[in-house]
Structures are given as C-alpha cells and as structure tokens.
Amino acid sequence: MPDWIIILIKSAILLLVVVTTFAYSMLAERKVLGWMQLRPGPNRVGPWGLMQPAADAAKLILKEDLTPRTADPLIYRLAPFISLLTAFSVYAIIPFGASSAGTWAIGNVNAGILFLLAITSIGVYGITLGGWASGSKYPLLGSVRATAQMISYELGMSLSFIGVLILAGTTSLDGIVNAQAKWWFVVPQFIGFIVYIITAVAETNRVPFDLVEAETELVAGFHTEYSGLRFGLFFIAEYVNMLTVSCIASLLFLGGWNAPFGLDNLHVPGVIWFIIKVGFFMFFYMWLRATLPRFRYDRLMAFGWKFLLPLATLNLVVTAIIVAYMGH
Amino acid sequence: MAAFWILGITLIGSAIWCITNTKPVYSVVALLLNFAALAAMYLTLNAEFLAVIQMIVYSGAILILFLFVIALLSSGVTPFSVGPNKLPRIGIPAVVVLLIALGFLTYAVNRVTANAFANTSPTSPVGPVGTAGVFGSVADFGKALFTTYLLPFEITALVLMVAVIGVILLAGDQAPYVASQKQAEEVRREMREAILRGGE
Incomplete structure (x- = not known):
C-alpha cells in the first residue's frame, strides 16, 4: 500500500479514538464530579448513564445555530474550526507505543516537541477570534483574558520542556521516551514537571485557571454567544486539548509507554501503560475541578510571571549546568 | 512541484x-x-x-x-x-523602486546560486530530514547558531533586550524617566490630577 493510504487510515482510526475518548471523558468528568460532591451524576440515559454522550451530541446537533446581529459572520463561523483543527492536528505526531516501523504514530517528526508548541500556539486564535467576532461584551473580555493568560503561561510551559530536552538530547518524542528507559524524567526534572502540570492546566483554561469562561463573572466567557454545534466544537476542542496535555505529560515526564517500577516482565503492551498514565492525568484534572476555587485575575498573571517563569528558568539553568559538567 | x-x-x-x-x-x-x-x-x-x-x-x-x-x-x-485614489501620483516612484528591488533580487539570486552550486557535490546531505548532519535539522541549526554565528546571535539578543528595557521605561511606570525619587513623586501627582480633571 502506498504511504498516503496508510496515513489516511491511521488518521481516520485516530480521529475516531480521540472523539470517543472525548465523549467518555466528558461523561467520566460528570460522574467523578458527582461522586466527589456526593451525588450520582448522570444515570438516566442507558445503564449507568453510558449513553449520555450520544444524547448530548443529539441535543447539540438539533439546537438552533444562532449568530448575533452584531457578530462578524465570517470570523464568527471560522473560529470554532480553528480551535478544533489545532486541537486535532497535534495527534499527527504523538506516538502511542514503542515502534521502530512507526506503527503507533502517524508521523515521527524530528522537531516533535517544537512542532507541538507551534500547533498549540495557534490554538489561542480560535478563542481570541471567536470572542472578538461575537460582537458583545462578555466574549470580548473572555477572549482578552484568554490571550493574555495563554501567552503568559506558554512561556513557562516551553521552559519546562527545555529541561527535558537537555536531558534527552533530542527533540523527537520517540527519542525522549527512549531516553527514559532507566529513569523517568519526573525524578530529575521534578520542578519542570510541577511547572508543566500547572501551566498545562492554564493552557487548557480549566479550573482553577478558567477565568476565560468564568461563569460567575463573564456568563460563559468567549463562547457566550455560541450555540448548537458551534459551541460543541469549542467544547470538543477543550477536552481534546486536555487529552493532549495529558499525553505530553506522560511522554515527557512519566516515561511514555515504558513499564513502571521494573514491571517489564509482565509483558503488558506499551500502549496499555501509556493509556493508564494518560488516564491518571485526566482523572487529576477532574479532581482539580472538584477541589479548587478559581484564581483572581491579577493573582493569576502575577503567579505566572513572578513565580512560575523564574522557577522554570532556574530549573533550566541548574539542569544545563549539571548536564554540562556530568554528561547525560 | x-x-x-x-x-x-x-x-x-x-x-x-x-x-x-x-x-x-x-x-x-x-x-x-x-x-x-x-x-x-x-x-x-x-x-x-x-x-x-x-x-x-x-x-x-x-x-x-x-x-x-x-x-x-x-x-x-x-x-x-x-x-481618494493616490495611486496615479505615486505611480512613477513606485515603478522605479520596484525595478531597483527586482534588480537587487536578480543579482542576489544569481550570486547565491553560483556560490551554492560551486561548492556542493551532488551527494551533499539534502534529503531525509531527521538525523544530525542533515540540512535544516534542529541539531545543525543549533550548532551553527551557537558556534559560527554566536556573535550576531548575541548582538540580536542584546538589541532585543534594549528594546524590552526601553518599553518598560516608557510604559512600565506612569511617570516618565526622571532623575530623582522626589521628582518622580511630583510627576505622578501631576498625572493623577490630570486624570482626575479629565474624568469630570
């Protein structure tokens, strides 16, 4: 088979997997939130509420697609697609298992991590443009917040990556995971790991950094005016981004598909380990949402610039010095 | 293609x-x-x-x-x-500038292609991306930037730094740059009063 057919098939399968994961992580989130707040969560549609995502999808598709009179029609319609496109295109380079022939990834890009940063840095356009094009106050405020927040936290995030890159000596995601065969980078790069986890929550605009869509202040933030499937696209993008940062955290800091605690002789496929690690991060996100209150906006910016950024820089400098004197 | x-x-x-x-x-x-x-x-x-x-x-x-x-x-x-359409008035200067630019471009392209093909053998490593030693890879780019072109790189960094400091100086504080703390306080007070007057 020619290469492009294989890539097409892989992409189709991956798309299906990611969308299904989105649907059920949404259900899982509602269930987990329910349990943490001592209530059952969705349990009416199908056994244990398992058909809830399908019901939600049907509702979103059948809803009227409103465009406010003051909105800019072209940009207003374009924005959700920018969000969705950037959210999905990251999966073109994420490897899900060890593979010499590239079975578990669509593309093995040498500049993997940088490509990832490039794509995620485009993601903010969907939110900014969507909020601007809605032509009303709350979305504009939400999108201005989003832009400032995402630019600020992206710096800390990039810096936390560089420590890992120095240790691994490569920017390819495959290479980074292979470099963790002995020690997961969460041990030598613990500060980097903490910075990454915090900035990743801020990048995906989740609690406690969800000022972009703070219900109590901004109605629904940048997507206030969106309804029906267009709102659905933003919603999918948010969850897919959550999944993406969980994947990156597993690849960069928790050894990707490497087995933990020397359990290599169990012969569990690497993909299973990877899924378990990603699932752990997804649960962590839900846990945060059930536990933490929202930041105040000025505190959020101060925390990003005055604490996380210097911390990440310090971590980078120390890592660089140690590697320069002791080798990898 | x-x-x-x-x-x-x-x-x-x-x-x-x-x-x-x-x-x-x-x-x-x-x-x-x-x-x-x-x-x-x-x-x-x-x-x-x-x-x-x-x-x-x-x-x-x-x-x-x-x-x-x-x-x-x-x-x-x-x-x-x-x-109003200003194109007719700037038409002639625009054409002259365009011609000069095209001339430069042709000269530059000629020079670059002549130099590039003079010292590259057909087996020069332009091709599969990925490994070090290949044109455009991260490792080679970094090596060139931090060895051969270190000075230009550092000078660029310095220029950017100057720009950042300039921005902070201009916009970071409400008061413009002043010699003493006392004078700064005075300027701040004046600006506050000006803002209050404007708000009435």
Whole structure:
C-alpha cells in the first residue's frame, strides 16, 4: 500500500479514538464530579448513564445555530474550526507505543516537541477570534483574558520542556521516551514537571485557571454567544486539548509507554501503560475541578510571571549546568 | 512541484488579501494563513526547524499580539473607508523602486546560486530530514547558531533586550524617566490630577 493510504487510515482510526475518548471523558468528568460532591451524576440515559454522550451530541446537533446581529459572520463561523483543527492536528505526531516501523504514530517528526508548541500556539486564535467576532461584551473580555493568560503561561510551559530536552538530547518524542528507559524524567526534572502540570492546566483554561469562561463573572466567557454545534466544537476542542496535555505529560515526564517500577516482565503492551498514565492525568484534572476555587485575575498573571517563569528558568539553568559538567 | 504552486498561490493571495482588506482583523487572519503557508513552504525545503520556529515566533507570539491590540481597539468600529485614489501620483516612484528591488533580487539570486552550486557535490546531505548532519535539522541549526554565528546571535539578543528595557521605561511606570525619587513623586501627582480633571 502506498504511504498516503496508510496515513489516511491511521488518521481516520485516530480521529475516531480521540472523539470517543472525548465523549467518555466528558461523561467520566460528570460522574467523578458527582461522586466527589456526593451525588450520582448522570444515570438516566442507558445503564449507568453510558449513553449520555450520544444524547448530548443529539441535543447539540438539533439546537438552533444562532449568530448575533452584531457578530462578524465570517470570523464568527471560522473560529470554532480553528480551535478544533489545532486541537486535532497535534495527534499527527504523538506516538502511542514503542515502534521502530512507526506503527503507533502517524508521523515521527524530528522537531516533535517544537512542532507541538507551534500547533498549540495557534490554538489561542480560535478563542481570541471567536470572542472578538461575537460582537458583545462578555466574549470580548473572555477572549482578552484568554490571550493574555495563554501567552503568559506558554512561556513557562516551553521552559519546562527545555529541561527535558537537555536531558534527552533530542527533540523527537520517540527519542525522549527512549531516553527514559532507566529513569523517568519526573525524578530529575521534578520542578519542570510541577511547572508543566500547572501551566498545562492554564493552557487548557480549566479550573482553577478558567477565568476565560468564568461563569460567575463573564456568563460563559468567549463562547457566550455560541450555540448548537458551534459551541460543541469549542467544547470538543477543550477536552481534546486536555487529552493532549495529558499525553505530553506522560511522554515527557512519566516515561511514555515504558513499564513502571521494573514491571517489564509482565509483558503488558506499551500502549496499555501509556493509556493508564494518560488516564491518571485526566482523572487529576477532574479532581482539580472538584477541589479548587478559581484564581483572581491579577493573582493569576502575577503567579505566572513572578513565580512560575523564574522557577522554570532556574530549573533550566541548574539542569544545563549539571548536564554540562556530568554528561547525560 | 504541485505543493510549490499551491503554497505559492496561497502565499501571494493571502498577502494581497491582507493588505487590501478594510477590516484589520481580517488582515490578521490573512496574515496567519500567509505564515502557515510559509511554514509549509519551509517544510517542502527540508528546513524543519525553521518552519516550526516560524510558527512559534511569528504566528504564536507576534501575530497574536497584533490581534490582541486590534481586537481591543477596533471592536465595534466601522471599517476604514477607502480614501481618494493616490495611486496615479505615486505611480512613477513606485515603478522605479520596484525595478531597483527586482534588480537587487536578480543579482542576489544569481550570486547565491553560483556560490551554492560551486561548492556542493551532488551527494551533499539534502534529503531525509531527521538525523544530525542533515540540512535544516534542529541539531545543525543549533550548532551553527551557537558556534559560527554566536556573535550576531548575541548582538540580536542584546538589541532585543534594549528594546524590552526601553518599553518598560516608557510604559512600565506612569511617570516618565526622571532623575530623582522626589521628582518622580511630583510627576505622578501631576498625572493623577490630570486624570482626575479629565474624568469630570
């Protein structure tokens, strides 16, 4: 088979997997939130509420697609697609298992991590443009917040990556995971790991950094005016981004598909380990949402610039010095 | 080759869309498309690192700041109306400048191609991207930047640093740069009073 057919098939399968994961992580989130707040969560549609995502999808598709009179029609319609496109295109380079022939990834890009940063840095356009094009106050405020927040936290995030890159000596995601065969980078790069986890929550605009869509202040933030499937696209993008940062955290800091605690002789496929690690991060996100209150906006910016950024820089400098004197 | 033509047409089309649009935000979207097409063009030339950096720096950082400012300033403002046609008046200077630019470009291209083909053998490592020692890879780019071109790199960093300090000096504090703490206090008080007067 020619290469492009294989890539097409892989992409189709991956798309299906990611969308299904989105649907059920949404259900899982509602269930987990329910349990943490001592209530059952969705349990009416199908056994244990398992058909809830399908019901939600049907509702979103059948809803009227409103465009406010003051909105800019072209940009207003374009924005959700920018969000969705950037959210999905990251999966073109994420490897899900060890593979010499590239079975578990669509593309093995040498500049993997940088490509990832490039794509995620485009993601903010969907939110900014969507909020601007809605032509009303709350979305504009939400999108201005989003832009400032995402630019600020992206710096800390990039810096936390560089420590890992120095240790691994490569920017390819495959290479980074292979470099963790002995020690997961969460041990030598613990500060980097903490910075990454915090900035990743801020990048995906989740609690406690969800000022972009703070219900109590901004109605629904940048997507206030969106309804029906267009709102659905933003919603999918948010969850897919959550999944993406969980994947990156597993690849960069928790050894990707490497087995933990020397359990290599169990012969569990690497993909299973990877899924378990990603699932752990997804649960962590839900846990945060059930536990933490929202930041105040000025505190959020101060925390990003005055604490996380210097911390990440310090971590980078120390890592660089140690590697320069002791080798990898 | 097909990729070159598609990307080339996208590049020129989006550039024209960017400068002819009356809505600033549309221009930003056109420029975003332009940058993306340019990054893809770099990829077809095996310059993987340059493509990625193009996306991170220009699309991810600089352009989003443009959008930030434009979205804040122009929300709800009617698009600029088209002014009187000034093209006939600047026609002749424009043609002269264009010819000079084309001349320079032709000269530069000739020189570069002559030099490039003079010292490269057919087996020079332009091809599969990925490993070190291949044109455009991250490792080689970094090595060249931090050894051969270290001085220009550091000077650029210094210039950027100066710009950042300048911005902080101009905008960081309400008061402009003054010699003493006492004078600064005075300027602040004056500015506060001016703001209060303006609010009445």
